[in-house]
Amino acid sequence: MKRNGWYKCINILIHEEKLNSAQPSGLVKKTYPAEVYLNGKWLAHNEAYISVFDRGFMFGDGIYEVIPFYKGIAFGLQRHLNRLSYCLNEIEIDLDVNTLREVITEAVSRAGIEDKDGAVYIQVSRGVAPRTHYFPQDAIPTVLLYGYPVQLEGFEKKQASVLVSKDLRWHRCDIKSTSLMANVRANNKAHAMGLDENTLVRKGFFTEGSHSSIFFVKFDKIYTHPEGPHILSGITRKIVTEMCRELNIKVVEKAVHIDELVEVDEIFLTGTTTQILSVKSMFRKEEDIYNSPKKGKITAKLQEAFIELTRNSS
Ligand code: PDD
Numbered sequence: 001m002k003r004n005g006w007y008k009c010i011n012i013l014i015h016e017e018k019l020n021s022a023q024p025s026g027l028v029k030k031t032y033p034a035e036v037y038l039n040g041k042w043l044a045h046n047e048a049y050i051s052v053f054d055r056g057f058m059f060g061d062g063i064y065e066v067i068p069f070y071k072g073i074a075f076g077l078q079r080h081l082n083r084l085s086y087c088l089n090e091i092e093i094d095l096d097v098n099t100l101r102e103v104i105t106e107a108v109s110r111a112g113i114e115d116k117d118g119a120v121y122i123q124v125s126r127g128v129a130p131r132t133h134y135f136p137q138d139a140i141p142t143v144l145l146y147g148y149p150v151q152l153e154g155f156e157k158k159q160a161s162v163l164v165s166k167d168l169r170w171h172r173c174d175i176k177s178t179s180l181m182a183n184v185r186a187n188n189k190a191h192a193m194g195l196d197e198n199t200l201v202r203k204g205f206f207t208e209g210s211h212s213s214i215f216f217v218k219f220d221k222i223y224t225h226p227e228g229p230h231i232l233s234g235i236t237r238k239i240v241t242e243m244c245r246e247l248n249i250k251v252v253e254k255a256v257h258i259d260e261l262v263e264v265d266e267i268f269l270t271g272t273t274t275q276i277l278s279v280k281s282m283f284r285k286e287e288d289i290y291n292s293p294k295k296g297k298i299t300a301k302l303q304e305a306f307i308e309l310t311r312n313s314s
Pocket of ligand 1: 066183208209212232233235236270271273
């Protein structure tokens with residue numbers, strides 16, 4: 001069901017719905033991990049420090065990765081390591097990601113999530129050097145890594161309400177850079193309105209969310225922005241497109257224009273901790289531009305296949 005119209009009381013409406021709904025997928029109460037791995041040492045989180053001249057701090061000159069663990073078992077580890085390696089290569093940081101494998105395993109046990117759902121966060125910056133815009137020659141990369149629990153169950157029972165905003169990011173969104181100013185601003189805008197995500201539009205076309213990939217279902221076909229410099233090459237996005245092929249669901253890697261929303265039957269977001277999240281409504285400024293209170297059948301089918309893959313295939 002689709003509806004167009006103005007909601008003057010958008011905040012009140014959404015707030016009421018939020019009070020009645022469960023916590024969005026991927027979220028648990030945010031706390032610091034007890035221990036973090038920093039440059040070869042495991043340290044209490046409040047004893048781990050970096051230099052003020054770390055280029056990650058000064059320039060956001062670094063990249064990161066998030067790897068999910070289902071009941072302590074990594075999902076898509078090699079794909080995440082490959083993307084980390086691609087990003088390191090793109091920003092010319094010399095680090096063999098295979099050296100992190102053992103540390104990743106240790107992060108899971110140190111975080112006490114060997115049999116729980118969680119994630120490992122990895123961040124690599126160019127390291128410490130006197131401030132110059134060009135890359136310093138001899139800086140040693142700063143490596144930060146830690147595990148933490150994540151609520152990964154129950155995502156299929158949730159539905160998201162999202163904002164639509166202009167995509168103000170740079171033209172290398174394929175690099176998972178720690179310079180996330182445009183993403184955090186976009187996400188914060190949605191959060192302040194009681195919404196779950198901000199979905200971004202470049203020249204009229206949906207690219208992705210502030211921290212998720214986006215898919216549209218139209219006449220039983222799935223549309224998503226093609227890979228390239230304007231989106232992150234999402235691991236979950238890729239897994240979903242592979243699942244579609246197995247389920248005989250046609251995937252078209254073509255960006256959807258905001259004016260095409262009237263033809264859209266289902267929308268869902270994907271991501272490492274988001275997994276596959278059904279979108280029930282989209283707001284632009286204060287206008288309700290998409291509304292589908294019931295989860296679509298293709299979204300449900302993919303969620304079911306995703307649960308099977310993440311929970312029962314290892
Ligand atoms: N975010 N697009 C953006 C901009 C993202 O930041 C993310 C993930 C995705 C989904 O990618 P993947 O399926 O590989 O997680 C798409 C991560 C999890 C984060 O920033 O925490």
